[in-house]
Amino acid sequence: DIQMTQSPSSLSASVGARVTITCRASQDISNALAWYQLKSKKAPKLLLYGASRLGSGVPSRFSGSGSGTDYTLTISSLQPEDFATYYCQQYYITPLTFGGGTKVEIK
Amino acid sequence: QLQLQESGPGLVKPSETLSLTCTVSGGSFSSRSYYWGWIRQPPGKGLEWIGSIYYSGNTYHNPSLKSRVTISIDTSKNQFSLKVISVTAADTAVYYCARGANVGYCSGGICYNYNWFDPWGQGTLVTVSS
Numbered sequence: 755d756i757q758m759t760q761s762p763s764s765l766s767a768s769v770g771a772r773v774t775i776t777c778r779a780s781q782d783i784s785n786a787l788a789w790y791q792l793k794s795k796k797a798p799k800l801l802l803y804g805a806s807r808l809g810s811g812v813p814s815r816f817s818g819s820g821s822g823t824d825y826t827l828t829i830s831s832l833q834p835e836d837f838a839t840y841y842c843q844q845y846y847i848t849p850l851t852f853g854g855g856t857k858v859e860i861k
Numbered sequence: 862q863l864q865l866q867e868s869g870p871g872l873v874k875p876s877e878t879l880s881l882t883c884t885v886s887g888g889s890f891s892s893r894s895y896y897w898g899w900i901r902q903p904p905g906k907g908l909e910w911i912g913s914i915y916y917s918g919n920t921y922h923n924p925s926l927k928s929r930v931t932i933s934i935d936t937s938k939n940q941f942s943l944k945v946i947s948v949t950a951a952d953t954a955v956y957y958c959a960r961g962a963n964v965g966y967c968s969g970g971i972c973y974n975y976n977w978f979d980p981w982g983q984g985t986l987v988t989v990s991s
Contacts, residue, residue: 788977790908797865798957800979809979841908845963848972849923850910 756780756844760853766861773829775856777842782822786846789818789827792855793838801840802827832858863888865958865982873952873989879945883958883982890939891916896961896976897941899932901954902984909954913961913976914941921972948989955984 757780767773777787785805792798800809802818805825815830829836837860842853869881883897898913912922914932922930926945934941945952961976 786974790978795983797983798959798978798981800977800981803962803977803979843908843910843977845965845975845977846973848921848975849925850975852908852910854907 755849756783756847756851758842758844758851758853760840760842760856762856763854764857764859766859767832768861769832769834771832771861773832773836773858775827775840775842775858777820777825777827777853779823779825779844779846783844783846785821786844787818787820787825788843788845789816790841790843791836791838792841798841829858834860863960863980865960865980867956867958867982867985869985869987871986871988873948873987874991875949875989876947879943879948879952879987879989881943881956881958881985881987883941883943885939885941885960891936894962894964896964897934898959898961898976898978899943900957900959900978900981902957903951903954911943911956915964919967921967921970921975950989953987953989955986957984958982 759778787805788803789801790798806818817828839855839857873879896913899911912932914920920932929946931944959978959981965975966973
């Protein structure tokens with residue numbers, strides 16, 4: 755199985771800050787990577803797929819980059835509604851696997 | 862707007878069967894462009910893909926659960942379902958259903974360039990306890 759390692763596991767940031775979350779795959783996943791936002795008691799939301807393609811209705815302050823085994827999710831200017839937990843997921847090969855999550859908290 | 866809603870018992874006894882249904886509304890359920898998937902999240906832990914099913918009934922499961930999991934689909938009701946047999950406390954989790962975008966290519970029980978998930982249901986907590 756492909757292991758997905760996210761870092762950091764948590765971070766504190768202020769509104770307006772630029773935030774970067776990293777996801778590393780245990781093998782090349784050829785940009786087959788999605789990012790999700792999870793909030794308690796709410797439906798998880800797709801942010802990006804194909805490493806850098808924005809999901810429908812996702813604000814442009816979210817962006818993704820990377821290739822091979824290393825990928826990044828960036829929030830250019832953190833908004834109050836962005837405080838949540840973020841997960842990456844590889845869909846290069848089954849079994850589909852997720853990173854361990856990054857909790858973004860208010861500083 | 863496509864919506865998914867999980868339903869089923871919130872409490873299951875150890876060794877019994879967990880059964881959940883996902884009802885899809887507001888969009889095409891029999892499209893050849895999508896799968897329908899189940900994902901779970903144990904308390905305080907990360908996400909785990911359980912499996913996905915195509916409108917034709919073809920299913921692909923996580924090998925870590927495959928022997929205990931059955932996923933089925935009823936296109937006449939716009940529903941797909943999950944059964945997990947012989948549950949233990951380790952099966953306690955929030956269970957999500959979701960549409961799997963991207964069909965990919967499947968051969969020999971393995972799929973490549975497979976699903977990302979959008980949209981998701983809100984999730985339902987299933988607790989395994991006597």
